[in-house]
Amino acid sequence: MNERLFKARVLENTPASPGYMLISLECLEDIKRPIPGQFFMIRLCSGNDPLLRRAFSLHAWIGKNRFQILYRIKGIGTKILSEIQKGQTIDVLGPLGNGFPKRKAERHVLVAGGIGIAPLIGLAETMDEKDKLSFFMGFRTKTEAICLDRVNKMAASVSVATEDGSLGQKGTVIDILNKNLNNIKSTIIYACGPRNMLKRVSDVALRHAIDAYLSMEEYMACGLGSCLGCVIRTTQGYKRVCKEGPIFDHREIVW
Amino acid sequence: MVRVEVDIGRLHLKNPVITASGTFGYGEEYSDLVDLNRLGAIVAKGISLKPMDGNPPPRICETPCGMLNSIGLQNVGIDVFIKEKLPFLRRYDTRIIANILGNTIEEYVELAMRLDDVVDAIELNISCPNVQGGGIAFGRDLRMTEELIFSVRKAAKKTLITKLSPNVSDIGEFAKVSEASGSDALSLINTVMAMSIDIKTRRPRLFSVMGGLSGPAIRPIAVRMVWEASRVVRIPVIGMGGIMKAEDAIEFLLAGATAIAVGTANFVNPRATIEVIEGIEEFMEKGKIDNIKDLIGGLIC
Numbered sequence: 001m002n003e004r005l006f007k008a009r010v011l012e013n014t015p016a017s018p019g020y021m022l023i024s025l026e027c028l029e030d031i032k033r034p035i036p037g038q039f040f041m042i043r044l045c046s047g048n049d050p051l052l053r054r055a056f057s058l059h060a061w062i063g064k065n066r067f068q069i070l071y072r073i074k075g076i077g078t079k080i081l082s083e084i085q086k087g088q089t090i091d092v093l094g095p096l097g098n099g100f101p102k103r104k105a106e107r108h109v110l111v112a113g114g115i116g117i118a119p120l121i122g123l124a125e126t127m128d129e130k131d132k133l134s135f136f137m138g139f140r141t142k143t144e145a146i147c148l149d150r151v152n153k154m155a156a157s158v159s160v161a162t163e164d165g166s167l168g169q170k171g172t173v174i175d176i177l178n179k180n181l182n183n184i185k186s187t188i189i190y191a192c193g194p195r196n197m198l199k200r201v202s203d204v205a206l207r208h209a210i211d212a213y214l215s216m217e218e219y220m221a222c223g224l225g226s227c228l229g230c231v232i233r234t235t236q237g238y239k240r241v242c243k244e245g246p247i248f249d250h251r252e253i254v255w
Numbered sequence: 256m257v258r259v260e261v262d263i264g265r266l267h268l269k270n271p272v273i274t275a276s277g278t279f280g281y282g283e284e285y286s287d288l289v290d291l292n293r294l295g296a297i298v299a300k301g302i303s304l305k306p307m308d309g310n311p312p313p314r315i316c317e318t319p320c321g322m323l324n325s326i327g328l329q330n331v332g333i334d335v336f337i338k339e340k341l342p343f344l345r346r347y348d349t350r351i352i353a354n355i356l357g358n359t360i361e362e363y364v365e366l367a368m369r370l371d372d373v374v375d376a377i378e379l380n381i382s383c384p385n386v387q388g389g390g391i392a393f394g395r396d397l398r399m400t401e402e403l404i405f406s407v408r409k410a411a412k413k414t415l416i417t418k419l420s421p422n423v424s425d426i427g428e429f430a431k432v433s434e435a436s437g438s439d440a441l442s443l444i445n446t447v448m449a450m451s452i453d454i455k456t457r458r459p460r461l462f463s464v465m466g467g468l469s470g471p472a473i474r475p476i477a478v479r480m481v482w483e484a485s486r487v488v489r490i491p492v493i494g495m496g497g498i499m500k501a502e503d504a505i506e507f508l509l510a511g512a513t514a515i516a517v518g519t520a521n522f523v524n525p526r527a528t529i530e531v532i533e534g535i536e537e538f539m540e541k542g543k544i545d546n547i548k549d550l551i552g553g554l555i556c
């Protein structure tokens with residue numbers, strides 16, 4: 001049986017760049033293979049503080065019952081996660097939610113803002129037509145630019161922007177997206193990043209009348225659809241990010 | 256084998272462990288993680304006559320040893336509940352309790368009448384801190400509490416449970432009035448009104464500014480209130496508030512609760528209910544306590 005609540009052993013937990021970590025996990029039970037865009041809820045404390053689990057997207061599947069999560073150290077929960085040592089076991093719930101849809105197109109455009117690159121790597125890896133992949137990545141500064149090697153190996157074209165201009169173009173990922181999105185017949189966008197970036201990706205997609213799938217975030221308690229805490233506003237009323245999402249068609253979102 | 260069955264009014268439970276309303280969805284969400292047949296009862300998410308949208312996000316935030324919520328009673332409404340949610344729950348060998356919320360006495364009465372034949376018990380939510388009107392507007396006023404319970408009592412035959420708010424100054428008074436107006440049992444506590452501020456943005460962490468605090472942070476308040484309430488009534492009390500494991504549940508039983516509900520713990524540990532049941536049995540076996548009734552109200556003081 002595929003367990004959704006399982007223990008996983010930490011194979012490694014190492015810095016990816018300052019403030020970002022990559023953790024590799026081996027599940028101690030058989031789990032359902034996650035689809036890129038799906039996520040896991042990790043319990044970081046066996047006591048009561050911090051109480052709630054933390055949500056992390058699948059970064060990459062690395063073989064039978066093994067997968068990786070790429071995370072940014074943000075507050076107390078991710079700090080605890082960053083201190084977990086190789087060999088320790090952690091309590092994981094997942095895979096949860098719906099992944100990115102598998103679609104055919106002339107061009108697949110992946111747009112990442114900061115840690116938003118995390119699920120897009122796994123997505124790119126499972127795509128069949130790597131020659132049709134274009135990556136657009138935005139970071140604050142050069143030292144935070146993660147996954148560049150992996151992206152360069154996979155994608156047909158890669159564009160990078162940093163806010164301070166220390167790497168690639170100076171500006172935001174939307175700036176470089178706007179500059180390079182010509183000839184966009186039969187293009188699909190897949191994006192993950194801060195909310196205001198996703199909103200602007202949606203604007204771009206609307207302007208060009210193309211499809212875009214966005215990985216949305218909201219505060220979560222259960223991850224299972226029971227608490228109704230994680231809703232976002234959509235054209236069909238509130239929807240739960242953990243259950244109907246986290247991947248949404250951009251046209252659905254009411255910003 | 257230890258005996259763990261308890262009775263809540265005319266409702267017989269195979270064990271005293273119940274799910275708290277709003278923390279276990281409609282059961283489906285947990286059916287692959289928890290053997291629902293093992294639960295004493297399932298209390299479904301609060302329902303109203305018409306579907307409700309609930310409050311805008313952010314609706315939850317984490318606080319020390321707890322969380323705030325202002326869901327605002329988003330629910331599918333009674334029609335969908337009866338047509339789509341109940342049939343699923345009915346497949347299991349457990350008791351189903353509906354938690355209801357109205358804006359007026361008439362709405363509560365209509366909800367109770369329509370549910371009377373299809374659920375095993377009805378829990379009157381007069382303590383939701385997250386909706387305008389209805390809910391806590393009733394639960395904070397002794398006369399309205401009395402009138403509401405009295406009216407619903409006349410309309411429904413099933414076991415009637417009144418869910419009390421901790422946001423009152425004298426819980427004992429509300430317990431007594433509930434009993435006198437015809438309630439078969441009490442459920443307490445609902446969440447504690449609370450608030451949290453992001454100091455960087457100077458904004459409240461919840462869209463609705465205030466919300467309800469739940470989780471281990473409120474457990475001592477809940478234990479105290481269960482003790483205060485159970486001392487002044489003869490009807491059974493269902494205790495809840497921050498129960499994470501069996502030891503916490505036993506504390507409530509000793510304080511006077513006949514049954515207990517697991518709420519926020521379901522989010523943190525989806526198997527919490529099962530672990531609480533097993534832990535209570537283990538505690539009884541070790542302590543040579545044959546019948547759970549020997550724990551209930553067993554506080555020495």
Ligand SMILES: Cc1cc2nc3c(=O)[nH]c(=O)nc-3n(C[C@H](O)[C@H](O)[C@H](O)COP(=O)(O)OP(=O)(O)OC[C@H]3O[C@@H](n4cnc5c(N)ncnc54)[C@H](O)[C@@H]3O)c2cc1C
Nearest residue numbers: 054055056057071072074075076077078118217218219317
């Ligand atoms: C579906 C989904 C997938 C995610 N995938 C990733 C990922 O792959 N890599 C990664 O680094 N981060 C990811 N996040 C964000 C991650 O969950 C938060 O950064 C993390 O919860 C922060 O916890 P903390 O205790 O370190 O921070 P704190 O700020 O101390 O957290 C306080 C509370 O707020 C919640 N919270 C804070 N930020 C967020 C957020 N952005 N989204 C939801 N809840 C939040 C926490 O869970 C906690 O309950 C994802 C979020 C969601 C909803």
Ligand SMILES: Cc1cc2nc3c(=O)[nH]c(=O)nc-3n(C[C@H](O)[C@H](O)[C@H](O)COP(=O)(O)O)c2cc1C
Nearest residue numbers: 275276277301324380444445469470496497518519
């Ligand atoms: C997200 C959430 C939703 C809730 N929804 C309801 C509800 O619909 N009706 C109700 O009577 N109580 C509701 N409650 C209150 C719980 O049933 C319970 O009384 C309270 O959370 C205290 O228990 P706990 O600390 O174990 O969670 C809700 C609580 C939470 C955290």
Ligand code: FES
Nearest residue numbers: 223225227228242
């Ligand atoms: S996190 Fe509980 S419903 Fe989505």
